[in-house]
Amino acid sequence: MQGLMMEQPLLVASLLVHAERHHGAQEIVSRRVEGDIHRYRYRDLAQRARRMANALAGLGVQPGERVATLAWNGYRHMEVYFAASGSGAVLHTLNPRLHVEQLAYIIDHAEDRVVFFDLTFLPLIESVASRVKSAQIFVAMTDRANMPETHSLSTKLLCYEDLIDANSDVFDWPLLDENSASSLCYTSGTTGNPKGVLYSHRSTVLHTYAAALPDSLNCSARDSILPVVPMFHVNAWGLPYIACMVGAKLVFPGPALDGESLYELIETEQVTLSAGVPTVWQGLLAHVDALGRAFSSMRRTVIGGAPCPTAMAAAFQERHGVDVLHAWGMTELSPVGTVCSLKAHQLTLPQADRYAVQAKQGRAVFGIDMKIAGPDGEELPWDGNATGDLLVRGPWVTRQYFGCDDESPLRDGWFPTGDVAKIDRDGFMQITDRSKDVIKSGGEWISSVEIENVAYLHPKVTAAVCIGARHSKWDERPLLVVVKKPDSALTQDELLAFFDGRVAKWWTPDAVVFVESVPYGATGKVLKHRLREQFADYFLPN
Structure with missing residues (x-):
């Protein structure tokens, strides 16, 4: 016997319709690229989104x-x-931190029709445009008064506000198949070219539900949310969607992510919840502590993208009364997989034991197994000791990469995360290692293989191995x-200068160590773990 309930598709547009209807007066505050603060409400967001939907149709987007x-x-x-x-x-967010060649590859691989960009x-954009074939329409996200007077684009540059003004706000959101694609985000290409993860309307709405729950990111209409995590980075961990679902105030920081700018926004807009990677919070804490300031409104911060240092959690919680939610996820998970929300019996643990739990990546949110x-391949026990490959599954976990119709990354229906982890009896997961030789810097992946490939191009290099060394x-x-070719006079400065224009600047190694030889295993592979052990603390003070 079938159930007798209505069938309504789970669609991204329904989040906006809900926000306009039930939270229309709630405020959205943005620090703009133009330098000023912009304010409007959810009802304005909905109206302008409908205008832009009409504009996209007018541009021929199918x-x-x-x-x-x-x-x-x-x-x-937004x-x-x-x-x-x-x-x-399909919304396709591009990461500006990638190298121009990677961006060009991604745009063409996705066959983007239109590219919207901040000034x-x-x-x-000028560098990328000459390298791509698919994108022929470029829209500067500003008004007519701030449009650039000159540019090198071979096509006409459109003005965002002109498109808004020229189109009606009457638009009926279509009743789509909830399994149709809604958005696209590419991985950072840690092994080979970046891979596209194509989210559906259904997966996005379900992820929004789960991520908003009290034991997840714990969001409500009483919150003022500041997503420091970029909207180009896995949809800002879903916070723009979550805010619409629960009716929270949204505060957008724009390009100013320094400690002083963030603190000013937090205090002025009475932010209660923020989210970002540890490096951002280091700058914020340094600013607050240097000036002897305090947080008058912020009560929670979500820290992900990289492990949260215990000292950082202690600084937030003990000095400032801000609870830390340590979270883990991946582009392939939309991205939220686990959140370290303590259980009742853990709240009374001694401080050291409590922080030991908070150092873990946390327990799975509902929907993630x-x-x-x-x-x-055998499943290992959840005893807090056994370590193995971490695998996940769920309604917002990818089953296949975009454009790879003939292959699937799944193992018997489970997605292999590439992480090595252990899980304790309470279900708290902790990542202990990475199965791939990638480097995680400031919450972003860096491909060691790509750096090695560039180094091998230098005529004085015999062998090159790139590893991640701990950084404060x-x-x-x-x-x-690096192993130099015999009798060559290669210097660190010469080799690092060789990387200019070949990789993104922030991918360029911080230092070069010259050695006589590198260790190889029985199969001829470099034993990177030995080098990691040897140079693990290279960047840390003695």
Whole structure:
């Protein structure tokens, strides 16, 4: 017997419709690229998103086609979020921290029709535009008064506000198949080219539900939320969608992510919840502590993208009364997988024991199932000791990468995360290692293989191995271990200068160590773990 309930598809546009209808007067505050503060309400967001949906139709964007953004966190970016996905197109957020060649590859691989961008990124757009074939329409996300007077684009540069003004706010969001694509986000390409993860409307709405729950990010209409995590980084961990679902005030920081700017926004807008990577919070804490300031409103901060140092959690909680939620996820998980929300019996643990729990990545949110597996694939016990490959599954976990119709990354229906982890009896997961030789710096992945490939191009290099060494600010930074060709006079400065224009600047290694030889295993592979052990603390003070 079938149930007798209504069948209504789970659609991204429904989040905006709900926000307009039930939280229309709630405020959205944005620090703009133009330098000022912009304020409006959810009802304004909804109206302008409908105008932009009409504009996309006028530009010839068809259902299923990709609409790209290269932008900071702000109200215009959020309008495109809903205009693209809600109208049946696919929102494709681009990471400006990638190298120009990677961006060009991603744009063409996704076959983006239109690229929206903040003025900050005009030089990057000019470099990318000459390298891509798919994108022919570029829209500067500003008004007519701030449009650039000159540019090198071979096509006409459109003005965002002109498109808004020229179109009606009457638009009926189509009743789409909830399993149709809503948005697209690429991994950072840690092994080979970046891979696209294509989210559906259904997966996005379900992820929004789960991430908003009390034991997840714990969001409500009483919150003022500051997403410091970029909207180009896995949809700002879902916070723009969550805010619409619960009716929270949104505060967007724009390009100003320094401690002083963030603190000013937090206090002025009475932010209660923020989210970002540890490196951002280091700058914020340094600013607050140097001036002897305090947080008058902020009560919770979500820290993810890299492990949260115990000292940082202690600083927030003991000095400032701000609870820390340590979270873990991946692009392939939309991204939230686990959140370290303490259980009742853990609240009364001694401080050291409590912080030991908070150092873990946490327990799975509803919808995510996880397990650890040994070398032969058998599931290992949740005893807090056994370590194995971390695998996950759930309704917002990818089953296949975009454009890879003939292959699947799944193992017997489970997605292999590439992390090695252990899980304790309370279900708290802790990552202990990485199965791939990638470097995580400031919450972003750096490919050791790509750095090695560039180093091998240098005529004086015989062998090159890139590893991640611990760093007090960035968690890890790339260290290049090199064997020079005999009798060559290669210097560190010469080799690092060789990377200019070949990789993104922040990918460039911080230092080079010259050695006589590197260790190899029986199969001829470099034993990177030995080098990691040898140089683990290279960037830390003696």
